[in-house]
Amino acid sequence: MRQARMEARLSQDAAAERVRVTRQAVGQWESGATAISAVQVGLLGALYGVSADWLIFGLRTVPVDEGACKDCSRSHSIMRMVLERHVAPVAAPAVPAVP
Numbered sequence: 001m002r003q004a005r006m007e008a009r010l011s012q013d014a015a016a017e018r019v020r021v022t023r024q025a026v027g028q029w030e031s032g033a034t035a036i037s038a039v040q041v042g043l044l045g046a047l048y049g050v051s052a053d054w055l056i057f058g059l060r061t062v063p064v065d066e067g068a069c070k071d072c073s074r075s076h077s078i079m080r081m082v083l084e085r086h087v088a089p090v091a092a093p094a095v096p097a098v099p
Contacts, residue, residue: 001055002030004048019043 005015005026012026019040028034029044036044041052048055 001044004044004050004055005030007050008048010048015044015047018047 005012008015010018012023012030016023016026021040025034029036029040038052041055045052045055
């Protein structure tokens, strides 16, 4: 989980704010000290741009073409609804210019 968060260029504080938990909760999930719920895995996966498999098992998966499967498209729509309701909107951090 820590690797995915770092690749997304987010601090524990920023990730915690987006999914409305404490920084300590994010740290405990990353260290394995406490269990994370399936909803929280989904929220963090969407925030970090990775799958639940990657967060839990370290397995990268190929993105699904939403047009290829009605059920896949439906599940993406459901996840969007969950994200809209549960993830606090925060402006994306500015990406520093490369010299």
